[in-house]
Amino acid sequence: MKMAETDFKMDLAQLQSNVTLLFSLMKIVETDFKKNNAQLQSNVTGLSEKTNRSLSELRNHISQLKKKLLWKCSEHWRRFQQKCYYFSSDSKSWTEAQRSCASMDANLLVINKPEEQGFVKKWLQHKDYWIGLTDSIAEGDWRWMDGTDYNSSVKFWKKGEPNDASNEDCAEIYGDGGWNDQSCDASLHWICEKPAQFVSP
Numbered sequence: 001m002k003m004a005e006t007d008f009k010m011d012l013a014q015l016q017s018n019v020t021l022l023f024s025l026m027k028i029v030e031t032d033f034k035k036n037n038a039q040l041q042s043n044v045t046g047l048s049e050k051t052n053r054s055l056s057e058l059r060n061h062i063s064q065l066k067k068k069l070l071w072k073c074s075e076h077w078r079r080f081q082q083k084c085y086y087f088s089s090d091s092k093s094w095t096e097a098q099r100s101c102a103s104m105d106a107n108l109l110v111i112n113k114p115e116e117q118g119f120v121k122k123w124l125q126h127k128d129y130w131i132g133l134t135d136s137i138a139e140g141d142w143r144w145m146d147g148t149d150y151n152s153s154v155k156f157w158k159k160g161e162p163n164d165a166s167n168e169d170c171a172e173i174y175g176d177g178g179w180n181d182q183s184c185d186a187s188l189h190w191i192c193e194k195p196a197q198f199v200s201p
């Protein structure tokens, strides 16, 4: 009996020292893991910053190269930068006008920047033209044909427009360059736009 009790106590002491050892090993592993994880995290951050930097350099480089190419448009189309524009001589409803652009691999005009508005304005010759802007899905929710965000992009509405005067869900550009919302069924000239073709210099 006495012998067994001694054995038990010895086993218990051994067990306790093993557990203590195990805990200190776990602590070491944990500290090591945390250190590696922090290092890894900072490597990943550094790498993604580098990747973003090279991506933006690459984009810059591509846009510089693009400017060196020679851009061309077909007959009856006018070129501005890397786009071609078609000013119609006949008149159609907005939907028919868009259909006509689509048949020439183009879309109704989307105005993205003041320079583009300026270019277009030069060629209006006092006529009114449809542009690729409509709120026919939901009143007041204007959408550009190509998905360009309306809220964050430039606008050239005439004073007091858009006023939805009589169910007007399509946008026109007046001969003076100002925009107006107009009934989509009205018959107007229209402007199509598509990317220019390049020929190597």
Ligand code: MAN
Residues within 6 Å of the ligand: 161, 163, 164, 165, 168, 180, 181, 182, 183
């Ligand atoms: C006036 C204005 C415009 C409206 C047209 C419709 O010019 O009320 O807002 O779109 O008439 O022809």
Ligand code: CA
Residues within 6 Å of the ligand: 161, 162, 163, 164, 165, 168, 180, 181, 182
């Ligand atoms: Ca109007």
